[in-house]
Amino acid sequence: MNKFNTQNLCLDLDLLDIVTKPTRQDNILDHILMSKDLANNYNRDRVIYDAPLASSDHLMITCVPDCVSSVACASRWHKVYDFRQSHINRLHQLANLVDWDALLYDGSDINEQWIRFHSCLLDLLKRSIPMKSIPITDKDKEWLSPITKMLIMDRWTAFRCGNWPLYRHLKNKVKEEIIKCKRIWAEKLMNTTNGLWKLVSKHRQNRCNGLSSLINDFGAEDTLLDRLADQLEKHFANNDSCPPPEIDVDKVGDWCPEFSVHEVWRQLRRYSINKAPGSDGIPTRIYVELADNIASPLSAIFNQSCRQKRFPDQWKNGIIVPIPKVTPPQIDKLRYVTLLPVPSKILETLVRNSMRDKFESAYGPEQHGFRRNGSSTTALLKISNAATKFYDDSSNFGAAILSYDLSSAFDCVNHKFTIERLLQLDFPHGFLKWLSSYLDARKGILRVKTSLSRPFKIEKGVPQGSVLGPAIFCTYVSGFSPNSQSVTVVKYADDFTLIVPLESDSEVDVQERINEETDNFSKWCKTKDLRMNLSKSRCILVARHELSLPDLTIEKVDSVRLLGVHLNHKLNWDCHVQHLRKRCSQRLHILRSLRGLVSQSSLLRVYYATVRSLMEYSCPLFVGLNKKQSAILRRIERRALKIIFCGSTIPDHDNVDVRREQLSRKLWQKIESDDRHLLHHLIPEMLPRCKNYRIEAFRTDKYGNSFFPFMTITLNNNLQT
Numbered sequence: 001m002n003k004f005n006t007q008n009l010c011l012d013l014d015l016l017d018i019v020t021k022p023t024r025q026d027n028i029l030d031h032i033l034m035s036k037d038l039a040n041n042y043n044r045d046r047v048i049y050d051a052p053l054a055s056s057d058h059l060m061i062t063c064v065p066d067c068v069s070s071v072a073c074a075s076r077w078h079k080v081y082d083f084r085q086s087h088i089n090r091l092h093q094l095a096n097l098v099d100w101d102a103l104l105y106d107g108s109d110i111n112e113q114w115i116r117f118h119s120c121l122l123d124l125l126k127r128s129i130p131m132k133s134i135p136i137t138d139k140d141k142e143w144l145s146p147i148t149k150m151l152i153m154d155r156w157t158a159f160r161c162g163n164w165p166l167y168r169h170l171k172n173k174v175k176e177e178i179i180k181c182k183r184i185w186a187e188k189l190m191n192t193t194n195g196l197w198k199l200v201s202k203h204r205q206n207r208c209n210g211l212s213s214l215i216n217d218f219g220a221e222d223t224l225l226d227r228l229a230d231q232l233e234k235h236f237a238n239n240d241s242c243p244p245p246e247i248d249v250d251k252v253g254d255w256c257p258e259f260s261v262h263e264v265w266r267q268l269r270r271y272s273i274n275k276a277p278g279s280d281g282i283p284t285r286i287y288v289e290l291a292d293n294i295a296s297p298l299s300a301i302f303n304q305s306c307r308q309k310r311f312p313d314q315w316k317n318g319i320i321v322p323i324p325k326v327t328p329p330q331i332d333k334l335r336y337v338t339l340l341p342v343p344s345k346i347l348e349t350l351v352r353n354s355m356r357d358k359f360e361s362a363y364g365p366e367q368h369g370f371r372r373n374g375s376s377t378t379a380l381l382k383i384s385n386a387a388t389k390f391y392d393d394s395s396n397f398g399a400a401i402l403s404y405d406l407s408s409a410f411d412c413v414n415h416k417f418t419i420e421r422l423l424q425l426d427f428p429h430g431f432l433k434w435l436s437s438y439l440d441a442r443k444g445i446l447r448v449k450t451s452l453s454r455p456f457k458i459e460k461g462v463p464q465g466s467v468l469g470p471a472i473f474c475t476y477v478s479g480f481s482p483n484s485q486s487v488t489v490v491k492y493a494d495d496f497t498l499i500v501p502l503e504s505d506s507e508v509d510v511q512e513r514i515n516e517e518t519d520n521f522s523k524w525c526k527t528k529d530l531r532m533n534l535s536k537s538r539c540i541l542v543a544r545h546e547l548s549l550p551d552l553t554i555e556k557v558d559s560v561r562l563l564g565v566h567l568n569h570k571l572n573w574d575c576h577v578q579h580l581r582k583r584c585s586q587r588l589h590i591l592r593s594l595r596g597l598v599s600q601s602s603l604l605r606v607y608y609a610t611v612r613s614l615m616e617y618s619c620p621l622f623v624g625l626n627k628k629q630s631a632i633l634r635r636i637e638r639r640a641l642k643i644i645f646c647g648s649t650i651p652d653h654d655n656v657d658v659r660r661e662q663l664s665r666k667l668w669q670k671i672e673s674d675d676r677h678l679l680h681h682l683i684p685e686m687l688p689r690c691k692n693y694r695i696e697a698f699r700t701d702k703y704g705n706s707f708f709p710f711m712t713i714t715l716n717n718n719l720q721t
Contacts, residue, residue, distance in 0.1 A: 006031050006033060009033065010033060013033075013035075014035065014036060015033040015034060015035060015036070016033070016034060016035070016036045016039040017031050017032065017033055018032050018034065018039055018042055018044050018047060018063060019031055019032050019047065019061060020044055020047070021047075021049055022059075023049070023058055023059045023061065024057055024058050024059070029058065030058055030059075030061060032061065032063065041065040041066060042063050042064075042065055042066070043066050046063075046064070046066075047061060047062070047063045048061070048062040048063070048064075049061060050062060077133045077134070077135055077136070077450070078133070078134050078135075078136045078146055078450070079131055079132070079133050079134075080131065080132060080134055080146040080147065080150065081125075081129045081130070081131050081283055082129060082130050082131070082132060082147060082150065083129065083147065083283075083285060084147075087128055087129050087130065088129075088289060090127075090128040091124060091125075091128040091129060091286070091289060091290070092289070092290075094124050094127060094128055095124055095290050095293045096293070098120060098124070098293070100120075100293060100294065100296060100297045101296065101297070103116045103117055103120060103297060104116070104117070104297055104300050104301070104304075108304075109308075110301065110304050110305050110308050110310050110311075110312055111310075111312055111313055111314070113300070113301050113304060114301060114312045114314060114315075114343075115314075117294075117297055117298075117301065118280060118282070118314070121282055121286065121290075121294075122281070122282070124286075124290075125282065125283075125286060129283075129286075132150050134146045134149050134150050134153070135149075136149075142185065143181050143182045143184075143185035143186075144181060145177075145181050147177065148174070148177045148178060148181050151170060151173055151174050151177055152174055154170055155167060155170035155171060155173075155174055158170055211224070211322065211324065211329055211448060211449070214324075214329050214330075214331060215448070215449075221448050221449055221450070221451040222451060224331075224448055225446060225448045225451050225452075225453050226453070227331070228322060228331070228334075228446055228448065228453070229446045229453035229454065229456065231331075232320065232336065232444065232446060232456065233456040233457075235408070235411060236411065236444070236456070236457070236458040236459060236460060236461055237457075237459060237460075238414070238415070238459035238460040245416070245419055245420055245423060247419075247429050247432050247433045247436065248429050251429035251430070252309055252429050252430040252433045253430060254428045254429055254430050255306075255428035255429070255430030255431040255434070256306055256307055256430060257303075257306055257350075257351070257354045258303055258306075259299050259302050259303060259306075259350050260299065261295050261296050261299045262295075263299070263350060264295045264296075264298050264299040264302065264346065264350075265291050265292070265295035267346045267349055267350065268287055268288060268291035268294070268295060268298075268346065269288065269291050271284065271287065271288055271342060271346070272284070273285040273288050275342075276321075276339050277339070277342075278318070278319065278339045278340045278341035278342060278344065278345075279314070279317045279318055279319050279339065279340070279341060279445070280314065280315075280341040280342075280343075282341070282342070284342055287342045287343075298343055298346070301343070302343075302346075302347050302350065305347065305434070306351075306430075306434060309430060309433040309434045309437060310434070310437045311434065311437040311438040312344075313441070314341070315340065315341050315343065315344035315347075316438075316441060316442045316443060317442075317443045317444075317445070317455070318338035318339060318340050318442070318443075318444050318445070318463055318465075319338070319339040319444075319445050319446075319447050319452075320336050320337070320338050320339075320444045320445065320446045320447065321336070321337050321338075321339060321447050322334040322335070322336055322446070322448065323335045323336075323337055335464065336411070336464060337464050337465045338444065338463035338464055338465045338466065339465060340463065340465060340466060344466075345466065345467050348466060348467035348468045349467045351431075351434075351468065352467055352468055352471055355427075355431060355471075356372075358427060359371075359471045359474070359475060360372065362422075362425045362427075362474075362475045362478055363474045363475065363478055364478045365678055366489045366490060366491045367474050367477075367478065367491045367492075368382070368490065368491065368492045368678060369470070369474065369491070369492040369493035369495075370470040370471060370474055370493065371474075373670070373674060373676070373677045373678060374678055376492055376563040376564065376618060377618045377620060377621065377667070378678055378679055379490050379491075379492045379497075379563060380562065380563055380565055380618055380621050381620065381621055381679060381707050381708075382488070382490050382678070382679065382682075383401065383488075383490050383497055383499060383562065383567075384567075384571065384621055384706050384707065385682060385706055385707065385708060386399070386488040386490075386499040387399045387401055387499050387542050387571060388542075388571060388700075388702045388703040388706045389703055390499065390501040390502075390542075391542050391543075391571075391700060391702055391703065392698050392699050392700045392702065392703035393501070394699065395503065396501050396502060396503055397502045397503060397504060397505040397510075397543055397544060398502050398541065398542050398543030398544055399499055399500060399501055399502060399542045399543075400498075400499070400500040400502060400510070400513075400514050400539055400540070400541055400542070401497065401498075401499055401500075401539070401540040401542065401560070401562075401567065402497065402498040402499075402500060402514065402517060402518065402537070402538075402539050402554070403495070403496075403497050403537060403538045403539075403540075403560055403562055404495075404496040404497070404498070404518075404521055404532060404537045404554075405495075405532070405533040405536035405537050406494045406496070406525070406530055406531065406532060406533065407531040407532075407533045408531070409473065409477075409493075409494035409530060410461060410462055410464050410469060410470075410473055410494070411460070411461035411464075412460065412461060412528075412529050412530050412531060413460060413461050413462050413472065413473055413476050413529075414460055414528065414529045415436075415439045415440070415459070415460060417476070417528060417529065418435075418439070418472060418475075418476050419432055419435070419436060421475060421476060421478070421479060422435070422475065425475070425478075435468075435472075438468070439462075441457075442457070442458040442463070443455045443456065443457060443458060444456055444458050460529070470493065473493070473494070474491075474493065476528070477491065477494070477528070477530075479528075480496070480521070480524050482498060482500075482517060482520065482521075483516050483517050483520040484500075484517075486500075486501050487499065487500050487501070487517060492563055495562075495563065496521065497562060498517055498521070500513060500514060500517055502541075502543065505543070505544070505545070505547075507547050507548065507549060510541075510543075510547055510549065511549045511551055511552060514539060514549075514552060514553070514554075515551075515552065515553045518537075518553045518554055519553065534553070534554060537554040537555070538554060538555055538556075538557050538560045539552060539554050539555065539556045539557070540556075540557060540558070540559070540560055540567060540568070540569050541556060541569055542569055542570070542571055542702075543569075559575045563618075564617060564618070565617075565618055565621060566579050570702075571702050572626075572702075573622045573625060573629060574629070576622065577622075577625070577629045577632055577633070578632075580614055580615060580632075580633065580636075581632055581633075581636060583614055584611050584614055584615065584636045584640075585636065585639075587610045587611050587614070588611065588636075588639060588640055588643065590606060590610055591603055591606060591607060591610075591611075591640060591643040591644060592643055594606060595643060595644070595646065600644055600645060600648075603643075603644045604644055607640050607641075607644060611636065611637075611640050612637070612656070612659075615633055615636070615637075615656050616656075616659060616660070616663060619659070619660045619663055619664070620660075620663060620664040620667045620707055621707065622660075623660055623661065623664045623707055623710055623711065624704070624705030624706065624707075624710040625660075625705075626705075630656075630657055633656045633657075634655060634656060634657065637655060637656050661714075664707070664711055665711075665715075668683075668711050668715070671683055682708050683708070684696060684708070684712055691719065692716045692719055693712045693715060693716055694712075695709070695712055695713060695716065696708075696709060696712070
C-alpha cells in the first residue's frame with residue numbers, strides 16, 4: 001500500500017490530504033483523506049506528528065478541528081413534545097376530569113390564581129404529552145421536523161432490536177410524516193415571497209443559520225451570549241431615578257372591563273399553533289387544544305387582573321431572541337424580539353380592543369401605523385400629495401422631504417414619560433394603574449440557540465412582540481409638533497417624515513429652514529429619551545432648480561427609500577420603476593426554475609406572489625404613470641406569462657395597468673365611504689347638480705398625476721361616459 005497513488009483518488013472523489021510532512025523517515029507514507037468541506041475545519045499547519053506507538057516505525061498523526069462549533073455536521077440536542085394524535089386524545093381526556101372552576105376563587109391574589117392554573121397545565125402536559133430530546137444538525141433537511149426525526153430514530157431502534165412489527169408500523173408512519181412535513185413546509189413557503197425565493201435559491205447559508213456566523217466569530221454560544229446579555233442589560237437600564245407619577249386612587253374605578261368566556265375562547269381558537277412558546281414553558285398548541293376547557297378560568301384571571309389593576313408577575317418575564325437585521329449578521333445590528341406567554345398576549349389583545357378608540361384618537365392624524373384604515377400606502381399618499389401640492393403652489397419654490405431615523409425606538413420608551421403622556425391625554429386612571437403594573441419590574445432572559453443567559457431587569461422600553469407595545473409607542477411619540485405649522489408630518493410607527501414648504505429659493509434660507517426642523521426634531525427626541533440616527537436620516541429637495549446646500553445637518557440625496565417605495569427629487573417614479581424592473585427580473589428566475597416541475601396553475605400562483613405583488617405594492621401611489629413607465633411593467637408581465645404558458649395560449653386576465661386602476665378605485669371608495677379615514681378630507685366634494693367631483697386647479701403635472709387629482713379626473717370622465 002505504500003506505493004498506492006492517492007492523487008487519482010483525491011481527484012475522483014474530491015478529497016484533500018491533510019498530511020504534508022514525512023511520516024516515516026523522509027517519505028510521506030501515511031495519508032488522511034477527507035472531503036474538502038470537512039477539511040476546511042482542520043488547519044494543516046497544526047497537524048501534530050508524535051512519536052511512533054509501540055514497535056511501529058511510522059509517526060503517530062493527530063489532527064484536531066480548529067473550532068468544534070464550526071463543524072458543518074455538529075449536532076445539538078433539541079427538546080420537543082410528541083404531539084401525536086393519541087397523546088392529544090389523552091390530553092383531552094385528562095383535561096375533562098379537572099374541575100377548573102375549583103382552581104380559582106373570588107378575592108384571591110392574581111399571582112396565586114395564575115400559579116395554581118399554571119401548575120395544573122404543567123401537570124396535564126407532563127402526564128399526557130411526552131418530551132424527547134432530538135439531535136438537530138445543520139445538515140438536516142429544511143422540511144424535516146423534530147417529530148419526524150424522532151420517529152426515524154425510533155424506527156432505527158426497532159430495527160436494531162429486531163422488533164419487526166413495530167418497525168413495519170414506524171416505517172409506514174415515517175413515510176406519512178415525511179409527506180406531511182414536505183407539504184406543510186412547501187405551503188408555508190408558498191404563502192410568503194421570501195419563502196418562494198428560498199424554495200429555489202441555493203445561496204442562503206447566512207439566512208438559514210441565523211447567528212451561526214456570529215457564534216463562529218466569538219468561538220462559542222456562551223461567549224456571544226455573555227456579551228449580548230451585558231450589552232442588553234446596559235441598553236435597558238434606566239438612568240432616570242424619578243418615580244412614575246402617582247395615580248389618583250379614588251379614580252381607578254373608572255376602568256374595569258369584563259371579558260366574557262366567549263371572547264377568550266375566540267382569541268384562543270384564533271391563535272396560531274406555530275407561534276413560539278413563551279417563558280411559561282407551555283407550548284402554544286396546548287392552549288389552542290384546550291380552548292374549550294380553559295376559556296372560563298382564563299377569563300376569570302383576566303377579569304381579576306383588571307379589577308385588582310395588577311398584571312401577573314410571571315407574565316412580565318420574557319425570553320429575548322436576537323434576530324439579524326442584515327446578512328451576514330452583525331452584533332450591533334440585531335432586533336431583539338421578546339417571547340411572552342400566550343395568556344399575556346391574549347389579555348393584551350382584549351385590553352387593546354377595549355381601548356382601541358382611545359388609543360387611535362391619541363395617535364393623532366399623523367400616525368398611519370397600527371391603526372384601522374392606516375397603512376404604508378396611506379402614509380405614502382399623504383407624503384406625495386403634500387410634496388406635489390407644495391411644489392404646485394406658485395408662492396413656493398418647492399418642498400423638502402425630510403426622512404428621520406430612530407435607533408432602537410421601541411427599546412427607548414421611558415415608562416415615566418409614558419404614564420405622564422397618557423395622563424395628559426385623559427386616559428382612564430384605572431387603565432393607567434393597570435398599565436403601570438404592566439410596565440413595572442419586567443425581566444428578560446436572552447436566548448441564543450439552546451443557551452440562556454442570566455435574568456436581567458428591563459427598566460425602559462416596550463417588548464417587541466407584545467400586543468400593547470406598538471399602541472404604547474405610537475401614543476408615546478404623538479406629542480411631536482414641527483417648528484412651523486405649515487410643515488406636514490407623516491408617521492408610520494417609528495418612521496418620521498416631514499414635508500417642509502420652501503418659500504424662498506435662497507440657499508441660505510432653504511438650508512436654515514431645513515436645519516431648524518432637524519434641530520427641533522433632535523431636541524424633541526432628547527426630551528423623550530429617543531435617539532435620532534443622523535447617519536441614516538435623509539433629505540430630498542423637490543425644487544424648481546438644484547441647490548448645493550453644503551452645510552445641511554442631514555445628508556441631501558437625490559432618491560430615498562420610504563416604506564418600501566423609492567422617491568426621487570423629481571417625484572416622477574423613474575427611480576421606483578427601475579427598481580421594480582430589476583427586482584422583478586431577478587424573481588423571474590423562480591418561474592424558470594419551477595417550469596416543468598409544477599403545473600401552470602401553480603406557476604401562476606408563484607407569479608402572483610413573487611412578481612405581481614411587487615408591482616402592486618402601493619400602486620395607487622403611482623396611478624398616473626406615463627406611457628414609458630407603464631410599458632416597462634407590461635414588458636415584465638409579458639416575460640413572466642411567456643415563461644408560464646410557454647407554447648400554449650395565454651388566457652385573458654387583467655394586466656398591470658387594469659389592476660392598478662382597480663386597486664386605486666377600491667382605495668378611493670374606501671376613503672370616501674369612511675368619514676373617520678385619515679385621508680377622507682382630501683376627497684374633493686361632489687357637485688350636487690352634475691354629480692361630478694370638484695376638480696382642483698393645478699399648474700404642474702407632478703400634482704396632476706398624483707393620486708387625488710388624477711383619480712378625480714378619471715372618475716369624472718367615467719361618470720360622463
